Amino acid sequence: MDMTRRDIHNSEVPALCRSCEVRHKGMCGALTPDELLLLSKHTRQVQHTSGDELVGEGADVESYDNVMRGVVKLSKTLEDGRQQIVGLQFAPDFVGRLQAGESPMTAEAASDVEVCRVPRAMLERLVEQSPTLRKRLLEQALRELDEAREWMVTLGRKTAAEKVASLLLLIALHLDPEQKGEKRLFDLPMSRLDIADFLGLTIETVSRQMTKLKADGIITITANRHIEVLSLTRLKARCG
Amino acid sequence: MDMTRRDIHNSEVPALCRSCEVRHKGMCGALTPDELLLLSKHTRQVQHTSGDELVGEGADVESYDNVMRGVVKLSKTLEDGRQQIVGLQFAPDFVGRLQAGESPMTAEAASDVEVCRVPRAMLERLVEQSPTLRKRLLEQALRELDEAREWMVTLGRKTAAEKVASLLLLIALHLDPEQKGEKRLFDLPMSRLDIADFLGLTIETVSRQMTKLKADGIITITANRHIEVLSLTRLKARCG
DNA sequence: CACTGGGCTTGATCTTGATCAAGGATGGAC
DNA sequence: GTCCATCCTTGATCAAGATCAAGCCCAGTG
The missing domain is CATH 1.10.10.10 (Winged helix-like DNA-binding domain superfamily/Winged helix DNA-binding domain)
Structure with a gap:
């Protein structure tokens, strides 16, 4: 059963991140009420305008972002400046490389963007304790992998x-x-x-x-x- | 903490898939002795010679393969025959799209290949019950995603x-x-x-x-x- | 209003890699 | 050994897309 982005967005799991005061189901949808409550105390709603950098290539990962509105572009750059965009993230995608000390790419607001920002330690703690969240994140990773490979065909052929x-x-x-x-x-x-x-x-x-x-x-x-x-x-x- | 393919291969978790009569740590390394024993009853060691197709694009996923030796290539083809290889899998990688009814791409033996084949139902049951296995699979998915994006730079720029x-x-x-x-x-x-x-x-x-x-x-x-x-x-x- | 600058379009030319076409190595069948 | 097929290399030519170079459009500013 392949969950599409839409399915996740529309899934029936109730989710309310209090600091954002909105339901966002990409990540929170996988959490129990208790976990959500805990999460809410640490999240922060952040606005970015087009062009803002969320995370730099090679920068330390301090936090993760759940895209609420707008589009985030992920890119990598060669030493001589040649740039390649390697992915676009729409709501309710989750931005940020898990289990890595530093980001392998730049994440930048492509349009005006609204995200729910979660501190790294907090998210890692939740990932550790919530199998459901890990499952949700595995689903997103697999979907992104499919999308990346689909795009490789476009780029190469x-x-x-x-x-x-x-x-x-x-x-x-x-x-x-x-x-x-x-x-x-x-x-x-x-x-x-x-x-x-x-x-x-x-x-x-x-x-x-x-x-x-x-x-x-x-x-x-x-x-x-x-x-x-x-x-x-x-x-x-x-x-x- | 970023696990490289090497780290996984060398990790200290004991693992012995009995039907293969070899240790293969890509997947089994994440399992408990009980789970391994269960797995062993259903796995089968399979040899492929260069050019053999493991799974066809769009074919139903019947089983998953843990690469033991050799190289497996993953490819996608456009209607008019243009082909793009979207990944190479070396031992001890795990081949097969989880949580999808049909394979989004062809997996083919690039060299002579030896795999440990696990029936779909069996693996899904294990994934369901083993958080450690899910974690291991999330790690591989994230690493493959990094590799795919790295390759997008190569293809595009x-x-x-x-x-x-x-x-x-x-x-x-x-x-x-x-x-x-x-x-x-x-x-x-x-x-x-x-x-x-x-x-x-x-x-x-x-x-x-x-x-x-x-x-x-x-x-x-x-x-x-x-x-x-x-x-x-x-x-x-x-x-x- | 005029001026400016950034992003976009259009045209002319050049370069990289594709295509077309032979020919050379290698290995298996007999 | 010869024959044959497959894979690889090399050369000549072509074309898709890059590069170089104006010029356009439009929002913002004074």
């Missing part, structure tokens, strides 16, 4: 046109899974440079491919980041 | 020359971590086509880059797959 289509599809499906039908309207949570860094391309190539999708009547671009997908089917057909 | 150097380095360090000093002697566990599919390149490009590394005195190629790295430092310097 798809053309620029297919890469751009794949990213638009990914975002369209993640940002508002509620929208039905063939059309999707959304704001890109990232700049052209971010897109290029995610796809292993340059901004110019991304721009040209977006223009082409527009010319072919598959999307319309209202503002730079305001996208409407006119036909999901035709978009999927371009994903390779 | 490195040149052909850097990609080939990175793969040789990866294999040199994995296959025999005992070898010390600047030199490494090993057999490539994969064909030029496999290498190309791992790196998102063509066989011709791989071949040219290997020739270049040889010409530059960084490796010698005895037979097609018999490689000696003459200077790890100089190889690392080419990894980008």
Whole structure:
């Protein structure tokens, strides 16, 4: 039984992190009322604006974040500055490498982001004592692993046109899974440079491919980041 | 505390899977003697020769494999046949997507391989009852996730020359971590086509880059797959 | 309003790696 | 041994995408 992000979000386990004063089910959903109460005393709701760094590559892990709203991008950088985005985290994902002293990558707010921050010691204590939480975290790790491997196919074997289509599809499906039908309207949570860094391309190539999708009547671009997908089917057909 | 593959292999937990009549610590190391005894009654040692498929993409997951010897490659294929290798599994890695009805990718023996095969129902029962095993599996999932993301940087942002150097380095360090000093002697566990599919390149490009590394005195190629790295430092310097 | 700067698009040209095409090694079958 | 198939290398050419170079759009500022 494969739990999707949606399933986790909608699961029936009651969860209320008091310091955040909201229900967030990504992590808390796995906890007992007692554990939740304990957790609540240590969590802190934090707002980030686009571009803020949550954790730096190689920095000591001090805390973990449960994404409540917005999109967090995970990236790695080579010595000479070449950058690759290795993952996007949407609500209610959990950000932060467990069981590691230092973060293997940078986590940065792609859009304005709201997170529930848990101190490292606290979370590790909970992970230690809660098998349910470990199970939930294993599920997320396995899902992220699937997503990373899926993306490796995109990076290694798809053309620029297919890469751009794949990213638009990914975002369209993640940002508002509620929208039905063939059309999707959304704001890109990232700049052209971010897109290029995610796809292993340059901004110019991304721009040209977006223009082409527009010319072919598959999307319309209202503002730079305001996208409407006119036909999901035709978009999927371009994903390779 | 980050457990490396080596640490797991060398951990002090006693483990003996009776049907295999060998200690294999990747998975069994996390079990109690009672659980191990139970497991032993259901495992089966299986030999595969290079090219054998362990699990097909989209096939129902019937069992899981603990790699004992050799290298298993994980790959995904697009409809039109383009293939991407998304991971290599060395002993004592565990092969098989937990908590999924069907495998998201193909697992294939890259070299001759020996595995300890556990029926699905059996493993799921053990995972359910053993928090230690879940912890061990979470560790492997997190390590694989790190490796996958590291490889995304290689796929997305490195040149052909850097990609080939990175793969040789990866294999040199994995296959025999005992070898010390600047030199490494090993057999490539994969064909030029496999290498190309791992790196998102063509066989011709791989071949040219290997020739270049040889010409530059960084490796010698005895037979097609018999490689000696003459200077790890100089190889690392080419990894980008 | 004009000015500025950042992010995006578009065009011209160049480079890297793909593609097409031969030919060379290696190993198994007979 | 010869034949054959498979895998690998090398060379010539091509094309996808990078790079270089303007110019555009738009929000923010004075």
